[in-house]
Amino acid sequence: MTASKKEELIDKALEVFYREGFHATGMDRLVAVTGISKTSMYKHFKTKEDLILATLERRHKYLMSLIIDRTDERADTPAKRLIAAFDSLKDWIAGGRFQSCMFIKASSEFQDPAHPIHKISADHKRTLQDYLVAQARAANARNPEQLGHQLMLLQEGAIVTAHLQGGSEAADDAKAAAEVLVAAALA
Amino acid sequence: MTASKKEELIDKALEVFYREGFHATGMDRLVAVTGISKTSMYKHFKTKEDLILATLERRHKYLMSLIIDRTDERADTPAKRLIAAFDSLKDWIAGGRFQSCMFIKASSEFQDPAHPIHKISADHKRTLQDYLVAQARAANARNPEQLGHQLMLLQEGAIVTAHLQGGSEAADDAKAAAEVLVAAALA
DNA sequence: CTTAACCTGTACAGATCGGTACATATAACA
DNA sequence: TGTTATATGTACCGATCTGTACAGGTTAAG
Numbered sequence: 001m002t003a004s005k006k007e008e009l010i011d012k013a014l015e016v017f018y019r020e021g022f023h024a025t026g027m028d029r030l031v032a033v034t035g036i037s038k039t040s041m042y043k044h045f046k047t048k049e050d051l052i053l054a055t056l057e058r059r060h061k062y063l064m065s066l067i068i069d070r071t072d073e074r075a076d077t078p079a080k081r082l083i084a085a086f087d088s089l090k091d092w093i094a095g096g097r098f099q100s101c102m103f104i105k106a107s108s109e110f111q112d113p114a115h116p117i118h119k120i121s122a123d124h125k126r127t128l129q130d131y132l133v134a135q136a137r138a139a140n141a142r143n144p145e146q147l148g149h150q151l152m153l154l155q156e157g158a159i160v161t162a163h164l165q166g167g168s169e170a171a172d173d174a175k176a177a178a179e180v181l182v183a184a185a186l187a
Numbered sequence: 188m189t190a191s192k193k194e195e196l197i198d199k200a201l202e203v204f205y206r207e208g209f210h211a212t213g214m215d216r217l218v219a220v221t222g223i224s225k226t227s228m229y230k231h232f233k234t235k236e237d238l239i240l241a242t243l244e245r246r247h248k249y250l251m252s253l254i255i256d257r258t259d260e261r262a263d264t265p266a267k268r269l270i271a272a273f274d275s276l277k278d279w280i281a282g283g284r285f286q287s288c289m290f291i292k293a294s295s296e297f298q299d300p301a302h303p304i305h306k307i308s309a310d311h312k313r314t315l316q317d318y319l320v321a322q323a324r325a326a327n328a329r330n331p332e333q334l335g336h337q338l339m340l341l342q343e344g345a346i347v348t349a350h351l352q353g354g355s356e357a358a359d360d361a362k363a364a365a366e367v368l369v370a371a372a373l374a
Numbered sequence: 375c376t377t378a379a380c381c382t383g384t385a386c387a388g389a390t391c392g393g394t395a396c397a398t399a400t401a402a403c404a
Numbered sequence: 405t406g407t408t409a410t411a412t413g414t415a416c417c418g419a420t421c422t423g424t425a426c427a428g429g430t431t432a433a434g
Binding site: 113 | 333346360367
């Protein structure tokens, strides 16, 4: 009944959704995994969709920390951060628990742009993109919006490719490309 | 009973899978959409997975034509093709029927790398990537493998971003980035 | 101890899932 | 026309889906 109990449910559900997909994971499965009763589960989350949204909100916070906070720690100037973001990305991809991006997968399973799950996924991506654009602007890039968007494309591409091909070389290729783009935009 | 009847089933199934997802689409739905009986459907395709694989094979051929053949038509030198591939990409994205990449979505729903659906998706991506690497090599790029992979990242990123944000600006950003990368690799 | 508010587990509802049994219709050939 | 092979439609199977009704247990106030 405590908040931490609910947090625990979200954690476990996130793990299963992330690994096995949203439609493929039934509430019965989650009830079994968490050990809670179905009634209690539905007391915490009115519908399966509510539970999915809760996991996505948690994932959003987690990735903000994993990507943005780590990048800020790594580098102390905007220009360096544009590159350091790709080190954070590689840590994530090579970290062992990587299974592509939960929001890309969520938007694949809930494609209607008006669907809350699709919208929260778009919001997540926009936040990351805004961060890159802000760094590009602070670094006095020639076209900060374009540069930020392009770096975002590289990140997304690396995520998808790493998931499909395995390995973390995609992150290296992305970083090398980012260095070229950033150098060209700051020259 | 003819081959064309089966092709028609694949076409219709592809459309629904592409728009609504694989797990979210039941065989009953496909039977209703195609107007065929369930028995006949299962005579053509032994399982739902067989049907999915058939749609993916068809999609693979279609995209090969849409991306590679069109790019070859557009440009007559390897260096130009590396850029022209992004015009083909934009045509696809801006074409109105774009709903992200079916293989990215398939690999999201069937994540086990050993699963046939995941494998066919990886094969598809590898084919496109090999094409870009081959063009980069023919253009005497400094590091053709890396360049090809990087351009592939941009394409994947543009696909995912266009799906999440809507619009086709991602394709423009990707093309502009490709121009910078190609110029740097050929200089 | 009694009563009332809650929390939990189980069993189930109604719908849909992938897949099949079987009876009928249609066609090909004798 | 009679017979046989195949194609189709329907009705159904057991399992699973999301979500709920309800009975029994637990706790706290009076």
